[in-house]
Amino acid sequence: MKKATLFTAFLFASAATFAQTWKLDKAHAKVGFTVTHLLVSEVDGNFKTFDATLTSSKPDFSDAVVELTADVNSIDTDNERRDSDLKSDKFFDAAKFPTLTFKSKTFQKVEGKKYKVTGDMTMHGVTKPVTLDVTLNGPIQHPMSKKDVAGFKITGELKRSDFGIGPNMTTAVVSDEIALRANAEFGKQ
Template identity: 40%
Template structure:
């Protein structure tokens, strides 16, 4: 009976693993950008230069896939060193205490061809909140350099910095509460 149970368990795990494809991003071609309105008159933009996205893709039904991404907050880059250092400080992200921003999907709903509503939990600055983002599958192609199939995904949405305790000393007329984000990722299978 134990042998039969072991065979059944192995069969279940092999069937559930079939149809799964683990996609990981290419760091040289992946980035998360953000935009915030400063003084009510100007967009300030920047990047997180180090971000990793993993998709445990269900090849039979993509909406059953699981997505996670992690951002190295210390990699913030607005092209102004003094501002970047201030954003890393305890006034904003406090990277010494909270070095990463992490997202784990909870659901994926197809809304149109290659467009999905992505729900999940975002942890930033020690606070975890549910967020809703848009995921777009941009297609796939074989990369001539490494002969691997490369998939393109874009994640976008808006967040309120106050929900995560980012920059509480800076009022909305100075730095808007609404932050627009966009992540562009090229991913390949392991």
């Protein structure tokens, strides 16, 4: 029994040892969203302050773990009045819930460079499971730094009502469906 326990501990330690951490290159990353306004136009926004890490022991990232945090107070829709409204208790309530987070549970290869990432999104004090589409670009060796880099294009959709955001705002004014998109470049550490 003692040998089995030691062997199991060795296996877990070995798996952790071979996991590679990939650091976000913030100069080449963006986390954004799109909503429909008055049923006729789309409004884009993003979070100016965010960070993410990716850890994977497999070169095809099929076991990747992704963690993202975004500062809700950094929301930017190119309109100060709208941004203030979004930060208020009518929507995100940034004073009470200043951080948006995502932590993956699975990162599954679909085919080729296409993946599905499923994890827990927390906004406005509510945590819900979400599934996002991911396209992998790379990895390649950076021509200047000679380090491995990989790019990820992430898209998906969620409902703001699932997170209690803008509960008094009708969908005729602001859509319930929020399109998510992110582009991120990571460098292997």
